[in-house]
Amino acid sequence: MRLQRWLGLVVSAFLALCAPLMTVEGQQRIPTNLYEIVPTDYTIHEPPPLLDGKPVPVEFSVSVKNIPNLDELKQELSMELNLRIYWVDQRLQVGPYFEAFPNNTYMNANPALLNKIWIPDVYTDYTKSVSAPKILAAPASLRIYPNTTVRYSARITMQFACPMDFRKYPADTQSCDMSLESYAFTRDKIYFSWRPEGASINIAHRLAHFDFDFHFNNDKENVNFPSGSYPAITLTVLLHRRISYHMLQTYIPSLMFVIVSWLSFLVPPESVPGRMAICMTTLLTLTAMFAAVRQSTPSVSYVKGLDIWMVVCIFFVFLTLVEYTLVLRLTKNLKKNQSPPTSAKKPEPSTNSKASPMEPQMQPAKNGEEASAFHKFTGDVVSGPPSTESPRTCLTACIGGDGPDCWRNPTKRGILILETISCICIPGAFILFNFFYWPFLLTNSDVPVNSAA
The missing domain is CATH 1.20.58.390 (Neurotransmitter-gated ion-channel transmembrane domain)
Structure with a gap:
């Protein structure tokens, strides 16, 4: 009796362990663990096989949410965006899942699955820091579609160097390039490109001093090294300063x-x-x-x-x-x-009613104002009643046309x-x-x- 009881317990335990592996006739078992979509002979060190003899396409799209900082003194630009990366990996076994759930258009997987599958080695050139606004977990998602297309999306804040030219400051236009490149795989293995939708701009505010626009370059030709030619794409942020x-x-x-x-x-x-x-x-x-x-x-x-x-x-x-x-x-x-010489003696006024024939008789000025203005300009002292009008220079008198002839004196004329x-x-x-x-x-x-x- 005791032996039979122990045998029953062993059989029950064996059936409980084998129950998930048993399938109903005509049906495939639904993978309860997402790691089961990765076959046992899968290697993360090699990219997916070529598609029709062509490199594996890796596509990108961005959704720009904010440009929080533009430091012109340090020539740096910070940009908050949603970055999405698409690639095809036909080695993943996702058929049983979508056969069991035909209404689902994609499989929502935990981003931790990225540690078990191959991912593109994407890096950004001239980047100083990349961070994520994390609270409990990093804001990222991983989707797998029925055609084995993998989509990875993450919210990141990227700060990268932006060489600027200020020759036309403050009416300058600055061009900041964010390059996405592959470090290990050449163009004969994978190929980078922007998706047809490109990017969406969801910035709800204007920058303080700039108007902005985005341009997308599908292929960056100058990423060539002795080891080979590597794929690269560029997102160009154009910043046009407002001169107001x-x-x-x-x-x-x-x-x-x-x-x-x-x-x-x-x-x-x-x-x-x-x-x-x-x-x-x-x-x-x-x-x-x-x-x-x-x-x-x-x-x-x-x-x-x-x-x-x-x-x-x-x-x-x-x-x-x-x-x-x-x-x-x-x-x-x-x-x-x-000015008269200082040693010259001024003549004494004559008491006679008639002036001496040898002395020049002082002629009264026709215009007291003009004489006063002229002698004030030249420094001479003139006797007579003061003028009731403000004195004028030789220049103002010549321009008015009613003063002495300034053109006879070279200095006055100058x-x-x-x-x-x-x-x-x-x-x-x-x-x-x-x-x-x-x-x-x-x-x-x-x-x-x-x-x-």
């Missing part, structure tokens, strides 16, 4: 300061404090503005478009200051040449010519500079960018 910020912060204020420096041409040359204050104030303000702009822009060894504008603005204010310095020098020479040419040529040269500067800055030969926001 710098127009309000830099261009318009600096332009107004240059125009203020030209107002010094309306100030009489003898008003030294007023005219010098205008020139020096605008020059120092533009210099301080240029220093502040350079601190907030990337440091590069070449000249940027904004640097050209600021240097030219400072140069034209400097020209205005140099012009006034020359006017002061010519005015000083004019006073020195026309002052008049210098002031006239400066107030016309300096603004004209700045306007001519703008005709060349803005087409150069705004003309971009890169791929046109559409605002995707």
